[in-house]
Amino acid sequence: MESVQRPHRENLIRWAASRPEVLVLSADLTSSCEADGFRDTYPERFFSMGMAEQNMMGFAAGLAREGFFPYIHTFAVFICRRPFDQVAMSIAYPNLPVRLIGFLPGITTAGGVTHQAIDDIALMRILPNMRILECGDATDVESVLDVAQDIDGPVYVRMLRGEVPRLFDPSEPLRFNRARVLTQGAEVLVLSTGICTEEAVRATQALRTRGLDVGHLHVSTLKPFDDPTVLEAIAKAKRGVITMENHSVIGGLGSAVAELMAERGLGVRLLRIGLQDTYAHGASRQYLMREYGLDAMALVRAVASLIGQPLALTEDDLAAVRLETMRQVDKTEDL
Amino acid sequence: MTAFPRSTLAGSGRILAANGATLLLPRIPSVLRPETTLMAQAGIQPRAQSPAAHIRGVADAVRRRVLEHTLNNNGGYLSQACSSAEILATLYLSVMRLGPSQEPLDPRPFAGVPSSANPGAFTGAGYNGTKAPELDRFIFSPVHYALVLYSLLIELDRLGPDALDDFNRDGSTVELIGAEHSPGHEVTAGSLAQAISQAGGIALARRMRGETGRVWVFMSDGEFQEGQTWEAFAALAYHRLGNIGIYVDANAQQCDGPMDAVMGIEPLAERLCAFGAEVHEVDGHDPVALAAPADSAIERDRPLVVIARTDPCRGLEQLRERAPKLHYVRFKSDAEFATYRSLLDSLRAEAC
Numbered sequence: 114m115e116s117v118q119r120p121h122r123e124n125l126i127r128w129a130a131s132r133p134e135v136l137v138l139s140a141d142l143t144s145s146c147e148a149d150g151f152r153d154t155y156p157e158r159f160f161s162m163g164m165a166e167q168n169m170m171g172f173a174a175g176l177a178r179e180g181f182f183p184y185i186h187t188f189a190v191f192i193c194r195r196p197f198d199q200v201a202m203s204i205a206y207p208n209l210p211v212r213l214i215g216f217l218p219g220i221t222t223a224g225g226v227t228h229q230a231i232d233d234i235a236l237m238r239i240l241p242n243m244r245i246l247e248c249g250d251a252t253d254v255e256s257v258l259d260v261a262q263d264i265d266g267p268v269y270v271r272m273l274r275g276e277v278p279r280l281f282d283p284s285e286p287l288r289f290n291r292a293r294v295l296t297q298g299a300e301v302l303v304l305s306t307g308i309c310t311e312e313a314v315r316a317t318q319a320l321r322t323r324g325l326d327v328g329h330l331h332v333s334t335l336k337p338f339d340d341p342t343v344l345e346a347i348a349k350a351k352r353g354v355i356t357m358e359n360h361s362v363i364g365g366l367g368s369a370v371a372e373l374m375a376e377r378g379l380g381v382r383l384l385r386i387g388l389q390d391t392y393a394h395g396a397s398r399q400y401l402m403r404e405y406g407l408d409a410m411a412l413v414r415a416v417a418s419l420i421g422q423p424l425a426l427t428e429d430d431l432a433a434v435r436l437e438t439m440r441q442v443d444k445t446e447d448l
Numbered sequence: 449m450t451a452f453p454r455s456t457l458a459g460s461g462r463i464l465a466a467n468g469a470t471l472l473l474p475r476i477p478s479v480l481r482p483e484t485t486l487m488a489q490a491g492i493q494p495r496a497q498s499p500a501a502h503i504r505g506v507a508d509a510v511r512r513r514v515l516e517h518t519l520n521n522n523g524g525y526l527s528q529a530c531s532s533a534e535i536l537a538t539l540y541l542s543v544m545r546l547g548p549s550q551e552p553l554d555p556r557p558f559a560g561v562p563s564s565a566n567p568g569a570f571t572g573a574g575y576n577g578t579k580a581p582e583l584d585r586f587i588f589s590p591v592h593y594a595l596v597l598y599s600l601l602i603e604l605d606r607l608g609p610d611a612l613d614d615f616n617r618d619g620s621t622v623e624l625i626g627a628e629h630s631p632g633h634e635v636t637a638g639s640l641a642q643a644i645s646q647a648g649g650i651a652l653a654r655r656m657r658g659e660t661g662r663v664w665v666f667m668s669d670g671e672f673q674e675g676q677t678w679e680a681f682a683a684l685a686y687h688r689l690g691n692i693g694i695y696v697d698a699n700a701q702q703c704d705g706p707m708d709a710v711m712g713i714e715p716l717a718e719r720l721c722a723f724g725a726e727v728h729e730v731d732g733h734d735p736v737a738l739a740a741p742a743d744s745a746i747e748r749d750r751p752l753v754v755i756a757r758t759d760p761c762r763g764l765e766q767l768r769e770r771a772p773k774l775h776y777v778r779f780k781s782d783a784e785f786a787t788y789r790s791l792l793d794s795l796r797a798e799a800c
């Protein structure tokens with residue numbers, strides 16, 4: 114599988130070239146959030162706000178009221194936790210087009226509990242007017258700005274940085290409120306977001322070799338949450354649905370799917386893979402994904418539990434799965 | 449004229465009072481307690497050295513250890529060691545009254561996050577001694593400096609010599625960004641500028657209980673960009689908390705580079721003074737000047753702040769070549785690595 118170095122950094126420079134109304138605001142994490150290229154290329158559109166996130170949100174709101182499109186760049190925790198009130202009142206309530214680009218989702222950082230955004234989707238979901246997009250690969254990263262910019266109102270983007278895998282064909286950009294159908298299947302449905310999609314693909318490929326009819330969708334729009342692709346897939350899943358997210362199982366993808374299933378009366382079981390209402394600690398991503406059960410093996414265990422029979426798959430079987438760049442199996446435009 | 453009270457540099461440091469008057473405090477640091485007491489506190493054998501020379505020696509050993517670690521891991525918060533080594537060593541060896549460590553020399557592994565279902569969760573405060581009414585408490589705020597604190601704890605025999613082997617290792621408490629379970633840490637502080645308020649609560653509780661021990665907080669200058677810091681200082685002054693002292697590593701650096709290219713905080717002394725603190729501005733590499741303001745004989749009814757003006761490349765001239773990007777050091781080439789390697793060798797030779 115191909116991976117791309119710092120796709121957001123390059124994409125932001127390229128993408129902003131023809132958009133003079135786009136500004137970047139930073140809270141002393143400019144290189145860490147890959148906005149250094151933008152700063153150096155368009156210094157007159159870059160504003161250093163210091164390590165003062167609450168104030169930065171207010172400035173972004175003011176700029177947005179004046180017709181600019183501020184792109185906040187900082188770690189996700191420093192968007193969603195400390196300045197939550199400012200995001201809610203100064204930005205979300207007036208439905209201002211501020212784009213909040215949050216880095217280090219979930220347990221992707223060794224920085225420990227203070228740097229791990231395990232609650233950001235939940236916090237942003239409960240804000241009226243807020244829309245939420247999450248990136249799962251380099252193609253998502255390179256196309257998410259177009260989607261965000263088209264939205265009338267505030268957007269929270271859960272972004273990836275550094276070396277990012279290319280799971281999806283670059284000719285198939287992220288689309289608003291449209292999941293990517295990675296495999297079709299009628300027995301069990303897996304819905305995954307962000308970095309969990311790569312893990313899920315490992316597991317679903319191995320499961321299919323065992324003859325299991327498992328469907329898999331990659332979800333990138335977490336709010337709104339009424340994608341007909343998702344609804345149809347859930348309705349088809351005979352044995353049940355499994356959500357898999359790099360986030361608390363409360364308030365994120367798992368909760369959104371539970372709400373949807375309950376409201377539509379889609380009565381199959383739902384298992385939610387994610388942080389089980391716990392904080393984490395600082396360690397490597399691989400270690401934490403295993404410790405908190407966010408890896409491919411955790412999905413295999415969940416599927417076994419759903420179908421009520423053990424699956425003879427080992428860690429080695431999963432590690433042996435070769436991942437290639439994928440094309441969507443089904444063009445969903447006409448849905 | 450500005451609206452801020454101005455003062456001149458006097459002796460080893462300048463001192464501002466809230467009313468703008470220059471306070472006269474003893475120039476000779478009466479707080480530097482006899483060598484033997486210091487040593488006993490740190491649990492080490494007396495050496496034939498002045499206290500200040502001893503502190504300088506420990507600070508240099510901390511720099512060498514952080515440099516060694518940065519070389520071994522090709523990365524580290526090296527400039528923070530350069531700027532803060534004397535501040536932290538002075539706090540531990542001269543300013544704070546701490547009991548002997550209560551924790552094992554080999555740090556315990558991570559025992560889970562705090563919850564009512566996990567009675568095994570712990571903090572790293574035991575490395576700073578027991579909690580007792582007459583003893584001081586230490587609250588470590590800019591926890592990305594953790595490597596510096598761990599290194600100091602090793603030099604003071606509060607941690608074993610191999611404790612850094614656990615640094616940033618899966619399942620260890622010796623975390624990259626210090627957590628409250630990390631050695632020497634007591635509160636969750638990595639979302640910066642939160643520790644000062646928690647320390648305020650601890651100081652308030654201690655005053656209510658009539659405890660004589662004080663609360664010492666170590667902060668970075670970047671934290672003075674956060675609004676919460678100023679809310680905390682307003683509350684400390686309003687509640688007349690004189691049992692709290694704050695040491696600031698004013699190295700004028702932050703992630704994006706020099707602070708004045710990111711967001712200014714000056715004039716820091718005047719601003720803090722206007723907020724009702726007793727402010728001292730000192731050479732942050734001079735143990736005598738650092739310790740002087742903390743004289744425990746003085747009864748205060750306002751927070752004490754020591755702004756330690758420091759050099760982010762102190763003791764490692766080579767680092768200056770990397771300026772203005774000093775926040776996290778990762779060597780760019782084999783040649784650069786070799787230069788720092790031989791620098792470490794010569795620093796070691798000098799120390800012998």
Ligand SMILES: Cc1ncc(C[n+]2csc(CCOP(=O)(O)OP(=O)(O)O)c2C)c(N)n1
Pocket residue numbers: 140141142164191195528590592638639640641668669670671697699701702703775
């Ligand atoms: C609330 C918050 N915002 C942002 C960060 C990310 N961050 C870590 S260190 C730092 C600033 C570093 O400056 P300073 O605190 O002065 O430390 P030094 O330059 O001495 O390392 C930032 C912005 C953080 N930890 N907490």
